Amino acid sequence: MGQESEIMFEQGAIRPPNEAGSLLVRVTRNCPWNRCHICPPFKGLKFSKRPVEEVRRDVDRMAELYASRGLAPESAFLQDADSLVVPTDELLDIIGHIRMRFPSVRRVTTYARAKTMKGKSVEDLGRLREAVLTRIHSGMESGSAEVLELIRKGNTPDDILAGGLHVVSSGISLSEYIMPGVGGRRLSRDHALETAKILNRIRPDYVRVRTLAIHPLSPLERMTREGAFEPMTDVEIVAEIRLLVEHLDEMPAHFRCGDFSLNLLMQVDGRLDRDKGAMLDEIDRFLALDPERQKAFALIQRSYPGLLPLEVAEDAPVMEEAASEVRRLEASEPDGFNRAIRALMTRQLPPLPGPTWPD
Ligand code: SF4
Structure with missing residues (x-):
């Protein structure tokens, strides 16, 4: 949980090392599969998709916090383990909101499982790339x-x-x-x-x-x-x-x-x-x-x-x-x-x- 006096928003447990400076926006909680024998961070934690309104509120709170510190991140990372499970239109809404509140953000990245990437059409992925x-x-x-x-x-x-x-x-x-x-x-x-x-x-x-x-x-x-x-x-x-x-x-x-x-x-x-x-x-x-x-x-x-x-x-x-x-x-x-x-x-x-x- 990110926290600064009354400004609060959720953050997940992991991100790739090269996203250390990115805005971390949690669109789902934990991993929808969560059964791999190699990976501890989500074990025992229930997966859930967060309502778009809730994610937008987090972005608003992060925008207040970053503005108060004079910070302008250039990238955002969507958490947690498999953000592509979120319907494409919802992801587009969230990314659009991030870019509206953070005009400095030039790129957005995320984790995704192979099966989920396979389930997204190339056309939908292309729309996400354009966003x-x-x-x-x-x-x-x-x-x-x-x-x-x-x-x-x-x-x-x-x-x-x-x-x-x-x-x-x-x-x-x-x-x-x-x-x-x-x-x-x-x-x-x-x-x-x-x-x-x-x-x-x-x-x-x-x-x-x-x-x-x-x-x-x-x-x-x-x-x-x-x-x-x-x-x-x-x-x-x-x-x-x-x-x-x-x-x-x-x-x-x-x-x-x-x-x-x-x-x-x-x-x-x-x-x-x-x-x-x-x-x-x-x-x-x-x-x-x-x-x-x-x-x-x-x-x-x-x-x-x-x-x-x-x-x-x-x-x-x-x-x-x-x-x-x-x-x-x-x-x-x-x-x-x-x-x-x-x-x-x-x-x-x-x-x-x-x-x-x-x-
Ligand atoms: S799919 Fe990825 S995040 Fe989920 S349990 Fe397996 S390794 Fe961990």
């Missing part, structure tokens, strides 16, 4: 049917393809989010190859990389304990990303690891038609390190999430100190190092709203 809905962010995660089923994504590869093509054909910019590691060891190859295949057909503007971290209360954690899911190591995930990049066409799409600190190699970031070779070279430099250095590098990056240049692996004193911690963790319990890394990664996940992860 300056300029970009849609969509959590594809994988192009593999088996992986999508495993994580209960509720979309098939055909849904992802059709939804993505609708958006691209309408002229709206598309960001597809993919999740290395999410198929576990068994499905890793299928995950990389099928994901590349679908992305090559959709040709989105952005491929944003979101390495899997397993929430301790999630079904994937339970499946890991039961042996039904085999989490991959950092080195295996980097090799999976290499396979994916290798099979992606040299298209004018940004391949971005740099905007998410759960990606071990955030420096693998560039345009596929321009930088694919350089990105593969950077991955190969990591894969060529000896195993002890790879683990020491991973431990440093997981302990201090952020962009870590590979040159760190040449710094002998830093590497020796990290390597001795790696040895201590390995000796502490079976699979001790990998468990410690996974625990460090979960710290970066958004919080679960309640005490349990509902089925």
